[in-house]
Amino acid sequence: MRTEAFAVSSAATLLREAGESELLARCRTGDLEAFAQLVQRYRNRIFNLAWQLLGNRDDAEDVTQETFLQAFEHLSEFRGEAQMLTWLYRIAVNACKMKMRQRRFIEPLPEDFEPAEEIDWSAVEERWLLKRKIDTVLAKLSEPLRLVLVLREMHELSYDEIASVLGIPVGTVRSRLFEARRKFVQIWREMFGDEIR
Amino acid sequence: MNCERAQRLISLWLDGMLGSEDERALLAHIENCPDCQRVRTEWEQVRSVLRSYPSVALSPEFDRKLLSRLKAHRAPAPPLASQWLSHPAFRLASSAMCGLFIMALTLLMLMLPTEKPTTQPEQFSRWQRHGLGRELVQWLEEIEGRERRWQGAPSSSSSQLPSRLYRC
Numbered sequence: 044m045r046t047e048a049f050a051v052s053s054a055a056t057l058l059r060e061a062g063e064s065e066l067l068a069r070c071r072t073g074d075l076e077a078f079a080q081l082v083q084r085y086r087n088r089i090f091n092l093a094w095q096l097l098g099n100r101d102d103a104e105d106v107t108q109e110t111f112l113q114a115f116e117h118l119s120e121f122r123g124e125a126q127m128l129t130w131l132y133r134i135a136v137n138a139c140k141m142k143m144r145q146r147r148f149i150e151p152l153p154e155d156f157e158p159a160e161e162i163d164w165s166a167v168e169e170r171w172l173l174k175r176k177i178d179t180v181l182a183k184l185s186e187p188l189r190l191v192l193v194l195r196e197m198h199e200l201s202y203d204e205i206a207s208v209l210g211i212p213v214g215t216v217r218s219r220l221f222e223a224r225r226k227f228v229q230i231w232r233e234m235f236g237d238e239i240r
Numbered sequence: 241m242n243c244e245r246a247q248r249l250i251s252l253w254l255d256g257m258l259g260s261e262d263e264r265a266l267l268a269h270i271e272n273c274p275d276c277q278r279v280r281t282e283w284e285q286v287r288s289v290l291r292s293y294p295s296v297a298l299s300p301e302f303d304r305k306l307l308s309r310l311k312a313h314r315a316p317a318p319p320l321a322s323q324w325l326s327h328p329a330f331r332l333a334s335s336a337m338c339g340l341f342i343m344a345l346t347l348l349m350l351m352l353p354t355e356k357p358t359t360q361p362e363q364f365s366r367w368q369r370h371g372l373g374r375e376l377v378q379w380l381e382e383i384e385g386r387e388r389r390w391q392g393a394p395s396s397s398s399s400q401l402p403s404r405l406y407r408c
Contacts, residue, residue, distance in 0.1 A: 078310065193290075239286060
């Protein structure tokens with residue numbers, strides 16, 4: 044049963060990769076429609092990464108736009124050694140770093156937001172409160188620790204993928220994650236008490 | 241196993257990066273260590289909290305804005321050589337080089353003699369036209385005539401003189 048499920052998922056992955064390489068080939072000829080399909084596939088993940096790192100909707104949208112513009116412009120440099128998503132993450136992380144350096148702090152949260160999926164509206168307020176807490180703690184972490192924590196815990200990237208996105212060795216990812224978890228708990232306790240939720 | 245090492249292993253264990261031997265040792269340590277038990281619980285809570293961060297959807301204008309910006313960019317980056325060729329600095333430098341080349345060419349043209357390269361008889365006739373040749377020829381002929389008169393030698397052809405003089 045497990046083997047069958049794996050086979051199905053592998054076939055799906057292969058199919059997706061085949062579709063992706065075909066799309067990439069079309070994009071390289073300047074085909075905007077093909078590029079729009081790639082954007083559609085990855086835009087929400089890139090936007091949410093920027094949203095989690097910057098905590099601000101407008102900045103996150105700017106970074107997402109910038110990421111896809113740069114990707115389109117430098118498509119000829121993407122050799123397909125890494126996954127498309129990892130490559131896009133790398134561009135997005137660099138764009139976020141630029142934004143963070145411009146601002147140097149996380150701005151107050153926007154009051155409006157549109158949920159990506161169906162959620163329990165009664166829990167919205169609680170979730171917003173939680174978001175504020177997370178933003179506050181993340182903002183107090185150093186940039187390298189914040190990046191590994193977000194990529195691992197919120198985007199579930201593997202150590203190898205994080206290393207590729209950030210351009211650091213896997214051993215550094217390991218030690219930064221340990222440090223980031225430790226610091227996150229410490230800051231949370233200092234600001235909101237013992238309970239992490 | 242001390243707690244520092246155990247906590248490093250907890251971080252790896254949470255990510256499924258721990259070998260089975262280390263995992264057994266870690267779990268054995270955690271069972272008897274309330275501090276490490278607490279750390280494990282806290283880090284699991286951190287994961288749970290971070291994964292409950294509300295996700296958001298892009299604004300409806302996102303696609304339209306991106307498309308118009310992409311159209312402005314239009315084609316993917318051309319190869320490096322054409323990027324260089326279209327670079328303003330390169331264009332400026334190449335224009336300057338062309339200008340310099342044209343100037344150098346003009347100067348060279350001005351410096352070159354306008355007359356055709358002369359052959360020996362022409363040079364001789366030009367030389368003769370300046371008057372000096374004639375005088376010199378007349379003078380030499382006189383000398384030669386005197387010599388001949390003194391030596392009684394037959395007179396040489398005057399046509400041989402110019403070439404002899406040219407050689408000198």
